[in-house]
Amino acid sequence: MPWRWFVGPLKPLAYQMALDELLLEGAGASARPTLRIYRMDPPGLSLGWFQTLDDVPTAKGLVHVARRLTGGGAIHHGAELTFALAAPKEHPWYLGPVADSYTRVHTLLAAALRPFGIDARLRGDEPLASDVAGTGMCFQESSALDLVWPRAGDGALAKGVGSAQRRRGGRVLHHGSIKLAADPLEPGVATADAAGTGVSFDDLAAALLDVFGRAWTLESRPEPPDAALDARARALAESYRDRAALETRPRRGTPPGAADVQSPV
Amino acid sequence: MRPDDRKYTRTHEWVKPDGDTVVIGITDFAVNELCSGNEGDLVYCDLPEAGRTVDAGETFGEIESVKAVADLNAPVSGTVLEANPAIEDHLEILSKDPWNQGWMIRLAPKSKNLDGDLLSAAQYEAYLAESH
DSSP: OOOOEEEOOOEEEEHHHHHHHHHHHOOGGSSSSSEEEEEEESSSSEOOOOOGGGGGGGGTTTTTTEEEOOSSSEEEEEEEEEEEEEEEEEEEETOOOOHHHHHHHHHHHHHGGGGTTTTOOEEETTTTOOOOSOBGGGGGSOOOTTTTEEOOOOOEEEOOEEEEEEEEETEEEEEEEESSOOOOTTTTTTOOOSSSSOOOOOHHHHHHHHHHHHHHHHHHHHOOOOOHHHHHHHHHHHHOOOHHHHHOOOTTTEEEEEETOOOOO | OOOSSSSEOSSSSEEETTTTTEEEHHHHHEEEEEEEETTGGGEEEEEEOTTOOTTTOOEEEEEESSSSEEEEEEESOOEEEETTTTTOOTTHHHHOOOOTTTTEEEESSOOOOSSSSSOOHHHHHHHHHHHH
């Protein structure tokens, strides 16, 4: 089955996280395997699913903060591109251990980055110059499956893609984030412009669509959310930016109604 | 062959009768999907407190590896009696012994005839073979 795909919409972070929850749920046309590529307006910081504001010093003082359905560390979504893949867990892309699907996605991302002069590879056992303990930031902690390349400036090996997955109800959501340029809130990470070529959101989105399309077959035309899905995402977004909920760790295993365990889902 | 003293779900949980109660955990397959043999890749597990009621198929908790968060689904309906206190600080026991030390919650089942959509060990093995 070809992948449904669309670019955008250009919306605030909480809306984007809510829309991705609906993709994971398989709402409406999203029941088909779906790829979407987007960015946030205005920029914002997403907390990993189990993080609280206290876990991420960078979040202090930021207005646009939302929880992300996927796990791992926090990401500042400024000059960057985010993509989401949502599909049934039986989809060939996802079969096997989590590590296998990561490898498949990261192999495609490496191919998409190559035209920009980026030589990306899996981290494996290599140490990264971008790892910084205690920040709670995704790009400043790494695992063997992360995609890495030499960063601008000193050429030291650094993390270049923030990735995380969520599995629920027989479906899977994969998030990926790539920095287009240096971000002062996440210094020292690898960026898409590391080889000295300016890389725009549109440039990188086109490269991703080209590579994903050749590997997986995309539908011939984009199919953005319809009005019903958009309305649901707007309503759901409120829970993703609820400040009180961001101060506590989500707990699915606690009785509903408990005062201190609000969850966005 | 997985242990045949318990039943399994298609979402890779197991449920084992124990007197008037049942014990619930996740299978070796589920653990390996999340961490591919790297026990240190499991980083957090959220389990319910005693008193929570769950329906068969309902999410009772969540588990996080370095690269994925997955729901934990109740194989049967019932009331949570206790969660395994060892898991929070020793997630590695899920890799080392998912069948015994790595149990997650104990339930008072709603029905003596376990009500979920459950598989025998042989059926679970066949399900894994055909779907993964």
